[in-house]
Amino acid sequence: MSNGCSNIAIKNIDPTKKKLVLVGNPNVGKSVFFNSFTGLYVDVSNFPGTTVDISSGEYNDFVVIDTPGVYGVSSFNDEERVARDVIIEADIVLNVVDAVHLSRDLFLTQQLIDMGKKVVVALNMMDEAEKNGIVIDINKLSQMLGVPVVPTIATKHQGIEDVKKSLFFANEGVKTKGIDKLLDMYKGRTAFEAETLLVIEDDPNVIQRNGLKSTGLREEVYRKRRQRVDFIIENVVTETTKGASFSTKLGMYLLKPVTGIPLFLVTLWIMFKFIGVFIAQTVVGITEETIMQGIYEPFIVSLVSRFISEQSFIGKLLIGEFGLLTMTPVYVFGLLLPLVVGFYLLLSILEDSGYLPRIAALVDRFMTKLGLNGRAIIPIILGFGCITMATITTRLLGSKRERIIATVLLGLTIPCSAQLGVIMGLLLSLGLKYIMIYTLVIVGVFVLTGVLLNKVMPGQSTDLLIDLPPVRIPRAINVMKKTFAKSKTFIVEATPLFALGAVLITLMQYTGFLDWIQVAIAPLTVGWLKLPKEAATALIMGIVRRDFGAAGLSSLTMTPVQTLTALVTITLFVPCIASVIVIFKERTKEEAVLIWLSSFTVAFLLGGIVAHVVA
Amino acid sequence: MTLAQASRGDIIEVVSIPDANIRAQAIRLGIFEGSKIICSEKLPAGPVILQNRNQEVAVGRRLAESIAINILEK
Numbered sequence: 141m142s143n144g145c146s147n148i149a150i151k152n153i154d155p156t157k158k159k160l161v162l163v164g165n166p167n168v169g170k171s172v173f174f175n176s177f178t179g180l181y182v183d184v185s186n187f188p189g190t191t192v193d194i195s196s197g198e199y200n201d202f203v204v205i206d207t208p209g210v211y212g213v214s215s216f217n218d219e220e221r222v223a224r225d226v227i228i229e230a231d232i233v234l235n236v237v238d239a240v241h242l243s244r245d246l247f248l249t250q251q252l253i254d255m256g257k258k259v260v261v262a263l264n265m266m267d268e269a270e271k272n273g274i275v276i277d278i279n280k281l282s283q284m285l286g287v288p289v290v291p292t293i294a295t296k297h298q299g300i301e302d303v304k305k306s307l308f309f310a311n312e313g314v315k316t317k318g319i320d321k322l323l324d325m326y327k328g329r330t331a332f333e334a335e336t337l338l339v340i341e342d343d344p345n346v347i348q349r350n351g352l353k354s355t356g357l358r359e360e361v362y363r364k365r366r367q368r369v370d371f372i373i374e375n376v377v378t379e380t381t382k383g384a385s386f387s388t389k390l391g392m393y394l395l396k397p398v399t400g401i402p403l404f405l406v407t408l409w410i411m412f413k414f415i416g417v418f419i420a421q422t423v424v425g426i427t428e429e430t431i432m433q434g435i436y437e438p439f440i441v442s443l444v445s446r447f448i449s450e451q452s453f454i455g456k457l458l459i460g461e462f463g464l465l466t467m468t469p470v471y472v473f474g475l476l477l478p479l480v481v482g483f484y485l486l487l488s489i490l491e492d493s494g495y496l497p498r499i500a501a502l503v504d505r506f507m508t509k510l511g512l513n514g515r516a517i518i519p520i521i522l523g524f525g526c527i528t529m530a531t532i533t534t535r536l537l538g539s540k541r542e543r544i545i546a547t548v549l550l551g552l553t554i555p556c557s558a559q560l561g562v563i564m565g566l567l568l569s570l571g572l573k574y575i576m577i578y579t580l581v582i583v584g585v586f587v588l589t590g591v592l593l594n595k596v597m598p599g600q601s602t603d604l605l606i607d608l609p610p611v612r613i614p615r616a617i618n619v620m621k622k623t624f625a626k627s628k629t630f631i632v633e634a635t636p637l638f639a640l641g642a643v644l645i646t647l648m649q650y651t652g653f654l655d656w657i658q659v660a661i662a663p664l665t666v667g668w669l670k671l672p673k674e675a676a677t678a679l680i681m682g683i684v685r686r687d688f689g690a691a692g693l694s695s696l697t698m699t700p701v702q703t704l705t706a707l708v709t710i711t712l713f714v715p716c717i718a719s720v721i722v723i724f725k726e727r728t729k730e731e732a733v734l735i736w737l738s739s740f741t742v743a744f745l746l747g748g749i750v751a752h753v754v755a
Numbered sequence: 756m757t758l759a760q761a762s763r764g765d766i767i768e769v770v771s772i773p774d775a776n777i778r779a780q781a782i783r784l785g786i787f788e789g790s791k792i793i794c795s796e797k798l799p800a801g802p803v804i805l806q807n808r809n810q811e812v813a814v815g816r817r818l819a820e821s822i823a824i825n826i827l828e829k
Contacts, residue, residue, distance in 0.1 A: 214779070241810050243785045244783070244784055244810050247782075247785075358779060362779060362783075363782065363787065366787055373808075388809075392796065501801070504801050504813070505801035505802075604814065610809070
């Protein structure tokens, strides 16, 4: 390669083996094929510089590589860039196509063919196509595309063996008319043959790494391809008037506000019951208290203290109150991991069922007022699990502007699951009036902050343009795999942050800085917020771990107004140290400092207002 | 007129999509200048839902306001 590094960043790939790459739009059932090809021995590796994981395994003489679901080969987002780079080096592409959405999916198929790849098409979900009254002339489709087309119902394991046999007949298909001429202009000027098409399609990364210039031909190529795909569909698809299936109707009900909003509220309530009650109480009770604090912590402390004094600096660093071997694993594995797994499980179900994009459409109107679009509901929901993780997820948003707004909203107003439980416990003891004031203040700050940022920040946020896949029952195995992969990302990405946070806090404690801040902010907490002076400690502990802060409050004797003030302040107060580190990592230093300082100011300002007004 | 002015059930023809990136993404989903599609739903002040055969796409309201269309059938 011209830039000196191979595209495929997958470990342990045998260079003598042929690469069979699985490609398809999102949610077309690609993973069933992958599992059938590779069996149990699968290698999952992270694609450098992204949160995208790539799975690979072996099948006969092939290395089989799965790619993220994409609508086309280009570079609109991380998934597309990863898929693109894997496809470029493929020997054979197995393109899984959703028979119900041929018009969408064949655009990708034709693009793969135009790249000059040897392709086999698995025409999946034939049962659903039939239910929707769609009849496809498979022979004609295969003939027009110039590649083998195999009908399959992957979920019932129908046709998968035929797909395997067809791999021998993988073929360079019939290219879009007029593309050859354009391809010839750039032939031999790219590191890989398949990159030539991407050059004429103006893919900025591919152009840059081959040292070429923008061609301005993308529109023309896309338009020709779209015309060809539509022509093929006119020739091979017959739609009978069988009418909309149940899933189509359900999809509509989930979208229409009259039915959609109540159904969304019910969904949120179920999510709350599952995470807030089952996971936060039952599961965390076992993982945090019984296992981590009951068994692990005493074990590690007694083990380490045999060699290092608990009172020494190293001892404090490792097994102290905020130790690397004590607090960090107890917090990450005992408390956060179960909650994050719970959130990812629910998000994966929402995603695979086709409900998530409908929720995005449903909340789009509200989100645009905050300078975001409907897609931002994903980091916001995730924020109730773990702000650190949610802040990392803001990467999926379309512009820098949206990423900043979402980061501010997350850091400022969303209470993460760690503190939510303690906050609710305290609030419930105060009664309805105080619950309402609290909710009003927090929701108010959320909305006002968004509206304000949207007003003052330069530029414009991106608009919603989202594919609404049909509503389907998610496959348990896919949901499990997604949950596992994403939870693993959380462990890998977030644990070092929590560890770094622990070190910083131990340092601050050891040098006496922590005590100093507690004394320094006392005038604010006592004078302005009218809280007992011990509350300062709780606030500072909130920086260490959000739940420490909230829990610290439960042990104080306070009037209801004081409790309310403290809860408002601690919710708005700076997020935990790990999220602060992630904010610094994801944003520029200036932005991060600004975000940090504003949440500090807003928390004390509003806490004080509550203290004075409610009293 | 713009897509934002279409009503539920209208069959429309897309006349122009001004943003090049949006154009590239929309054409992959079957929406392009000249395509004939159904406006299958319109969320109050929210996205317009377009349907092309079995393919459904949600288009944010502000984006819909920038897309020029003709109504073919009410």
